[in-house]
Amino acid sequence: MDNMQPLCLVFLFLCSTLLLQWSQGCHPHDRSALLTFKAGITADPSGLLRSWDSATDCCSAWDGVACDAATGRVVNVSRPGLFSGPDFISDASIAGSLSPALGDLFSLRLLDLSNLKQLAGPIPPALGRLSRLEHLLLDSNQLTGCIPSAFANLTRLRKLSLGNNRLSGSLPPSMFTSP
Ligand SMILES: *[C@@H]1O[C@H](CO)[C@@H](O)[C@H](O)[C@H]1NC(C)=O
Ligand SMILES: *[C@@H]1O[C@H](CO)[C@@H](O)[C@H](O)[C@H]1NC(C)=O
Numbered sequence: 001m002d003n004m005q006p007l008c009l010v011f012l013f014l015c016s017t018l019l020l021q022w023s024q025g026c027h028p029h030d031r032s033a034l035l036t037f038k039a040g041i042t043a044d045p046s047g048l049l050r051s052w053d054s055a056t057d058c059c060s061a062w063d064g065v066a067c068d069a070a071t072g073r074v075v076n077v078s079r080p081g082l083f084s085g086p087d088f089i090s091d092a093s094i095a096g097s098l099s100p101a102l103g104d105l106f107s108l109r110l111l112d113l114s115n116l117k118q119l120a121g122p123i124p125p126a127l128g129r130l131s132r133l134e135h136l137l138l139d140s141n142q143l144t145g146c147i148p149s150a151f152a153n154l155t156r157l158r159k160l161s162l163g164n165n166r167l168s169g170s171l172p173p174s175m176f177t178s179p
Contacts, residue, residue: 025072026058029104034058034065034074036101043095043118048079073107079114097121098143103129114161115140123167125150133157140164147171 031054038052051063058074059067066076095118102111103126111133113119119141127136128150136154139161146169147162154175 025067025069026060027067027072027074030067030072030074030107031058033099033101033104034062034077037099040099041094041096043093046092048092048094048116068107071107074105075107076110076112077102077105077108078110078112079116093117094119098124098127098138100124100126103127105130106132108133110135112137113141114138118142120144122146123148123162127151128153130154131156135159137161138165143167151175 034052035054038049041049044050048063051061052058052065053061056062058065059072064076064078065074066078067073068075094113094116097120098113102108103124105111106129108130109132111127111130112135114137117140119138120143122145123138123143125148127133128148131153133154134156136157137159140163143162143165145167147167149172151157152172152174157175160171
């Protein structure tokens with residue numbers, strides 16, 4: 001019986017390692033999409049994305065990121081840093097562009113990168129792939145160009161806020177037809 005003990009310990013160790021990995025649910029696909037977005041950020045003076053570290057779990061440790069507990073897929077990305085640090089969000093800013101990689105967050109329901117003031121460049125048409133998106137808030141930045149026609153595919157969208165940017169053109173007419 002004595003020689004069974006080490007085996008049991010190994011078994012317990014394996015079990016707890018598996019459990020840990022299971023509870024650290026961040027889907028690698030989503031983590032890499034978020035890190036690609038972060039790589040497109042050129043200045044983050046208030047450290048809003050400081051917690052977005054590839055060594056930690058994006059579901060539990062990254063500010064502004066929320067996941068579906070069962071699948072580990074990212075469902076919400078909302079103004080990172082809002083609840084952390086001494087900075088009041090309205091004084092905070094992020095400079096850089098919106099990576100098309102955000103379009104890879106297939107389960108995303110809420111994307112709120114509003115009032116970050118310095119996000120510039122075009123809205124990537126890839127965001128039109130986010131077929132589960134319900135809230136898209138990108139207002140109060142420096143975004144330029146047109147609203148992508150691919151947004152016609154955002155059939156679940158209930159709230160869209162793009163004001164206070166430098167966008168031109170209009171919404172794709174098909175966005176107003178009922179599903
Ligand atoms: C995502 O955001 C929505 C809308 O604010 C909220 O109702 C929902 O609980 C959030 N989901 C998670 C997993 O935090
Ligand atoms: C909308 O989605 C369909 C099916 O996924 C795709 O074939 C089409 O190209 C998309 N439209 C736009 C404008 O991206």
